[in-house]
Amino acid sequence: MRALTWHGKKDIRCDTVPDPIIEHPRDAIVKVTSCAICGSDLHLFDGFMPGMKSGDIMGHEFMGEVVDVGKENSALKVGDRVVVPFTIICGECDQCKRGNFSVCERTNRNREDADKLFGHTTAGLFGYTHLTGGYPGGQAELVRVPFADKTHVKIPDGLSDEQVLFLGDIFPTGWQAAVQCDIEPTDTVAIWGAGPVGQMAIRSAVLLGARQVVAIDWVPERLEMARAGGAIPINFKEESVLDRLADLTHGKGPEKCIDAVGMESHVTRSFDAIYDRAKQAVMLETDRPHVLREMIYVCRPAGVLSVPGVYGGLIDKIPFGASMNKGLTWRMGQTHVNRWTDDLLRRIQDGQIDPSFVITHTVALENGPSMYKTFRDKEDGCIKVVLKP
Structure with a gap:
């Protein structure tokens, strides 16, 4: 598959990388239909965040269609349309039960490193350094979603990608x-x-x-x-x-x-x-x-x-x-995404707000590397970039 990958400061490339596979029974594989470049991605682009490795897949704001599910994932089925929050949550730990999803105690698979740096771990995050788990991000054609039975927002019919994509982050x-x-x-x-x-x-x-x-x-x-x-x-x-x-x-x-x-x-x-x-x-x-x-x-x-x-x-x-x-x-703090998504999805459906107003540029995934610079430098009136794999 094709994906945007990090190769150092100001060096984002569109590379061919291995397709993801189911690794755990709670996983799902999502075919990405829309993803976005976030302001937080620029901190990686500019080299200000530690813990990145060459070849890491970028992106934490994405959505798409479920194309495979693990055998213990009864919450999703092939064909479901989902937005994937940038915070990976187990739904079972003490913090998740309190609604403090961005500090889930179980999803950062590199929690020992995070514990040393922060005192206590944060949740695992997509595409955002190995201090938050080193999970491949969503600026790609396919994404493995761990703990996918909890880390998702199901999208009803009748809403475009552009209306709901930003439920995953901004x-x-x-x-x-x-x-x-x-x-x-x-x-x-x-x-x-x-x-x-x-x-x-x-x-x-x-x-x-x-x-x-x-x-x-x-x-x-x-x-x-x-x-x-x-x-x-x-x-x-x-x-x-x-x-x-x-x-x-x-x-x-x-x-x-x-x-x-x-x-x-x-x-x-x-x-x-x-x-x-x-x-x-x-x-x-x-x-x-x-x-x-x-x-x-x-x-x-x-x-x-x-x-x-x-x-x-x-x-x-x-x-x-x-x-x-x-x-x-x-x-x-990082956002407790799933605490708010039910209410915000309802507000979109009711017509109180259409988050697509913020989109200024929509381009193919292959054009992503050049759009990082356009977005960072605020060129061409760029406020928000949506990528289409």
Whole structure:
């Protein structure tokens, strides 16, 4: 089969690789009909995440048709149409029973390495380093889905791939980011980053009844999409984020702040951004946390910081004293996808939201390597890429 594979920093190739097979009775094999490039994939493309090996298959946002099932998998049958969440879940451990699916205790087959790095393992993830299990990803013609009797979302007839594909990652990620804010009708919700996750967080905050939603970015196409979704845009290259947020909140600051950027903040003009890039260059820091610093500073006392953006390692110069003394609540983590998918699928069916709005580019799988650069560099108005194997 054909698949997009990692061969080092900024080196993604479309290679011929062996077809997957059933390895465990709970497995399924899915023929991929649509997959996507996620902002988190760019952290691998840019070489910021440890644990990748040459030839690893990329991708964790995909869906398709079941073409084979293990003998103990009674939840699926050949021909079922499914979205596959990026978090692999057993459905049986203590964390899964609590709905904390992204920290499933059983699905990371390299859990000893994760335990050493993080203190305790995360769930296994598709296409996302050997620290999370080294599972082949979904930017491929076929995927083996382990624990497939639990790791799936069945899709009913009448919905296109484009409407439901993002149930596997960015839609529940944006939704969880907003839910973690405990939004009240009087709240201003400020969202840093108007990429795909930020766009979903914007619409989620609107659906959850925020008084006003503010989107902070610098790419015109992203800001216009945010405006269309009900947000007030702030272009941080043209105006002061601090001054504009003060104006919008009568000097009090937003009650809720969402970091949809993560470890690769692209701000360049501030001193702290220069500091972060210098420390990265000499391997004294792994992530660029400008957004976290800014959120701590502007958030209203007793507010909430929600962090769906991925961080991979060590950050520096975080004003934690300000966070503590302002009484800020931090909520973060990889997405508990299956906690939200039933509700979100219903909202799609009811017409409350059509997540396909975020798609700007649809190309064949073979064109994936070039689209990584287009997406990373925000060229050609690119906001979200869908690949068709």
